[in-house]
Amino acid sequence: MDEASAAGSKQRRRRVGIIGFGQLGQYLYEEVCKQPGYEVVFIWNRSIEKMKDLVSEHLILRDLNDCSSRHPDLIVEVAHPSISAEYGMEFLKFADFMIGSPTALADATVYKSLLGAAQSEHGLYVPAGAFWGGQDIQKMANQGTLKGLTVTMKKHPSAFKLVGPLEEKLKTVLDKPLTLFKGPVRELCPLAPNNVNTMACAAIAAHNLGFDGVIGCLIADPNLESHVVEIEVVGPGQKGNNFSVKTVRNNPASAGAVTGKQTYGSFSSSLFGAVGKGKGVHLC
CATH class of the missing domain: 3.40.50.720 (NAD(P)-binding Rossmann-like Domain)
Structure with a gap:
């Protein structure tokens, strides 16, 4: 040859x-x-x-x-x-x-x-x-037009593998949805390293905001039989009239599954x- x-x-x-x-x-x-x-x-x-x-x-x-x-x-x-x-x-x-x-x-x-x-x-x-729409968000970050990004993840409590204070908070979930965390993704990642890779990917794509500027929200919902990811993007415009996009991804998941089927x-x-x-x- x-x-x-x-x-x-x-x-x-x-x-x-x-x-x-x-x-x-x-x-x-x-x-x-x-x-x-x-x-x-x-x-x-x-x-x-x-x-x-x-x-x-x-x-x-x-x-x-x-x-x-x-x-x-x-x-x-x-x-x-x-x-x-x-x-x-x-x-x-x-x-x-x-x-x-x-x-x-x-x-x-x-x-x-x-x-x-x-x-x-x-x-x-x-x-x-x-992480849906990552390339579009990355393009906005490259252009400097990305002003805000929030990623909300909702899962059944059994799907979470948490550490520290979030592990204790998870134990308090009863029959209603409970917000476990809302804040910078950098703070959330070490508390939920197996569950928030989607948010980490978002912070990398939205590089002008980064891990400190991208907001992550984690919700435990005992009524869910899927993993739900909501992505809210804010772009340029005047206050109260900004460019915005919101997507909702519903991914069927077995009880206790960390990763949804479509992922x-x-x-x-x-x-x-x-x-x-x-x-x-x-x-x-």
């Missing part, structure tokens, strides 16, 4: 490493295996036992420090925000990185480090997930869209 053919072959088969093998990680593994232009080169999970009998032994990666030896083109994290904080900079030295837990970027130090690492050869990709499909689309954009931070 000549050099041109070899290069074409490599381009046709994009090598993917998956970090995290919960329901979403398993779904992405199956979807990548269906695509002839892609191959999985490793899977890492905190519990190796969870992977046995589900994936081939040779795909199991036991130490994340060894992932470069598998020569991935794209590393996909769907495990926990701590992965990006600890390994994200290293990943970006040899591969594109899709961060499935963008709440990690609410930490200004982590965000600055990963942004810097993504300025060389490889890109940092942020999946849109349940799985969105994640796989993001994975296959995380290619060819070069250095920098990209919504996908």
Whole structure:
């Protein structure tokens, strides 16, 4: 095979490493295996036992420090925000990185480090997930016309995995909706790292407002059988007569599910869209 053919072959088969093998990680593994232009080169999970009998032994990666030896083109994290904080900079030295837990970027130090690492050869990709209209909001941010952004997420109490004061407040939910938090997304992310990735994605898209300017509202509603995401955008205009857009996304979800059913499909689309954009931070 000549050099041109070899290069074409490599381009046709994009090598993917998956970090995290919960329901979403398993779904992405199956979807990548269906695509002839892609191959999985490793899977890492905190519990190796969870992977046995589900994936081939040779795909199991036991130490994340060894992932470069598998020569991935794209590393996909769907495990926990701590992965990006600890390994994200290293990943970006040899591969594109899709961060499935963008709440990690609410930490200004982590965000600055990963942004810097993504300025060389490889890109940092942020999946849109349940964040509807992200590219339009990003365009407004680029133009400086985005004046306000509020993201409200409503879920059944069993769908939340919270820490600190929000965990205690969640215990007080009875038979009516309860607002658990409303304020800057930066403050919310460490209290609900598994639940508000949509809000983190919003803060990245709305970069002129950022994690401090984008407002997040978290509501526990025991009557819900879905995940509801409301996005309110405020643009230019005079007081009381501004450009505005409001969208409501209703995503069916089983009791206790952290991720809604339609978000799985969105994640796989993001994975296959995380290619060819070069250095920098990209919504996908």
